[in-house]
Amino acid sequence: MKWILAHLLNYKTKVLGAIIALFVAALAWLLLGQGIKYAIDNGFIEKASQTLNNAMVLVLAITFVACLATYARFYLMTWLGERVSADIRNQVYSHLLSLTPSFFAELRTGEVISRFTSDTTIIQTVVGMSLSMTLRSIVTFVGALALMMFSSPLLTFCVIVAVPAVLIPIKVLAPQVRRFAKESQDKVADLGARIDESLHEIMTVQAYTAEESERMHFSKKVESAMKAAERRIHYRSSLIGCIMCISMSAIIFIAWVGARQVLSGSMTVGELSAFLFYAVMAGGSVATISEVIGEVQRGVGASERLYELLNARSAIDSPSINTEVNALQVLPNAPRIDISKVNFGYSDDKLLFDNLNIVINAGERLALVGPSGAGKTTLFQLLLRFYDPQEGTIYFDGKPINTLSLAYLRQHIAVVTQEPVVFANTVMENIRYGKPEASDEDVINAAKQAFAHEFIDKLDERYQTQLGERGIKLSGGQKQRIAIARAILADRPILLLDEATSALDAMSERMVQQAIDRLMIGKTSIVIAHRLATVQHADRIIVMDNGQVVGSGTHNELMKSDTLYREYAELQLLS
Structure with missing residues (x-):
């Protein structure tokens, strides 16, 4: 009362x-x-x-x-x-x-x-x-x-x-x-x-x-x-x-x-x-x-x-603006990412990551491969600070991410998930979600780069078409291209792609992959990969299993040196 x-x-x-x-x-x-x-x-x-x-x-x-x-x-x-x-x-x-x-x-x-x-x-x-x-x-x-x-x-x-x-x-x-x-x-x-x-x-x-x-x-x-x-x-x-x-x-x-x-x-x-x-x-x-x-x-x-x-209290503490201004400088366009001695589990008594160490160079295109449950998606969640590790630190260009305000941190990251999110709004507003101040022309250009303009142009009201709850009016591939257009429009220095082309047919996948390749230029990109086409465009591949890094190198190197990757490639990428 x-x-x-x-x-x-x-x-x-x-x-x-x-x-x-x-x-x-x-x-x-x-x-x-x-x-x-x-x-x-x-x-x-x-x-x-x-x-x-x-x-x-x-x-x-x-x-x-x-x-x-x-x-x-x-x-x-x-x-x-x-x-x-x-x-x-x-x-x-x-x-x-x-x-x-x-x-x-x-x-x-x-x-x-x-x-x-x-x-x-x-x-x-x-x-x-x-x-x-x-x-x-x-x-x-x-x-x-x-x-x-x-x-x-x-x-x-x-x-x-x-x-x-x-x-x-x-x-x-x-x-x-x-x-x-x-x-x-x-x-x-x-x-x-x-x-x-x-x-x-x-x-x-x-x-x-x-x-x-x-x-x-x-x-x-x-x-x-x-x-x-x-x-x-x-x-x-x-x-x-x-x-x-x-x-x-x-x-x-x-x-x-x-x-x-x-x-x-x-x-x-x-x-x-x-x-x-x-x-x-x-x-x-x-x-x-x-x-x-x-x-x-x-x-x-x-x-x-x-x-x-x-x-209800948030499990994540966000530093105040003053702390951020005093302690940190603006992140570069393509920051280096250091994952140092990270221990993490969704419950304290069962760790998924135990002393995980990964270095991702500025502007590098890194692919993560491995079986389900290996920790690939969890790593994305840690980078976005949806969760904090129990021990260890993640750095963006040498700055601990837990010293950045959550808004500041996430404004540097664009995400495309395997299951794309489409809101019950117009096509225009769905793409603009990644950059609210963008003009209509910017939105249309992003859609063209994501090869979404062609199907959007055929909708009843084009960019003003209401897509229904969870984008029910679109196919899976069309939703994916809307999500990719959103990430292209946001134009953020870090890209997290969770098999962003998984819902596309072969022709669309090839076109969208070209758009993603252009999008990755000048950015630090991490891709969860299940397809050979995605892996071949990576600068480096990290193989994960049970929360651990078990292999690292290019596709050709890993095919020769890493048994798990070779089996994974033969069963999943080459099937």
Whole structure:
């Protein structure tokens, strides 16, 4: 709640306006009781029609003021709810972008999406509606209690005695509402994660005719979420029912006591009417609080789940800008890369790299070959600082990369993966992703160099064609050429290519390889290679196995001297 309050305080003017409107509306409604008292005692009892007319005008004027203030309160609080929800989304999303891939390996994307959608919507409702209603009810209750005391101290004493009884169910049941609200939201998040996973991989689901299995699995999760919701609903309904029962019983008893006072002559009918009006307002306020407290508890549960994301710490520390400026000079166009005495494993008890040492000269084209699990892709991840080694250091041109800010480091590296990433955007924006400030002409030139222009030109809207989620409108080879065009446009001094031509046919591969050859000029390039054509263009080949370098040299040298490479070449490159 402090976190949400901190966001609200960023808009102090609107918060102040909402509070003023809240007090004006509450006081105006409270004044109606005095209008009713005046109308009954001086209009009906004395049979003065002019007095009754004046009282009605007064009551209508008060009602008009109350309605205007209610509009202002509702508008401002609803706006604040939307604004705070938007700010929280921005804050949490911005933080998530700074977290390492290891975090997302443990928390499913669907659950994160659920927290962004359902949980922020709950917070929006709490701030925009529930919080406002709670504050209004508290002000109304306190004001009604004060005016009740003015009307009849004895009856007010009866109300005060009844208040603790109302607080008992709030004390006992509200924590249960909060607990099961959080559990219910967790179950809904599981649903979101399952939907995200199964629909993203719908082709695999349908190819293996697993639709019925998925339906059953999803149905079980739906029922699990329903059971959690039933427990939350039970406690929330019990809370509302108990408070309503106690409140109404107290009001009925107080009305009975007040009626006896009127009969004895110690109260007027107008005073009793005003008192009951205030008693109903006070009881209604308590009932409202009891009703919205469940929503507030849901909001607390939702904020806890979002706050967990915000409190997640990145496993990678990025030096501040000042540290970078003071300690480092700008990297050259093609830096030398030194991997020195590196020990790394995804878990501390099992190392993949044990005292790994590799030197990549400035401007060198290095190919990495070896069986799956040898550590080739992991090496790329270390160079990008998605992970840090447990021991040892990686240097770019003699500068430890852990002394570079992450943004500065990664702005020097262009990556093309074996499974190219295409966003649900236009062709133009997908290529421009590597260099947002690039002109349309630069984008088209990059596409031409990647031999992507020809197929792009045949799309319905050419470079403005929307490619769909994960580039579903493109073939694998077309996606690969879009990714290569992105890297060409970025024009960064270090290239990391994870078999960038793997999805291309023979003709396209030859053309794109020519583009890559031109792209590599003047750059330090590391290529994970599975094809002979890629290896033959490398200045040097490193053979890796089980996280170790087992051979190094040109293709011809390794074919003569390295048994593993020769077997690898015969089985994979020459097949």
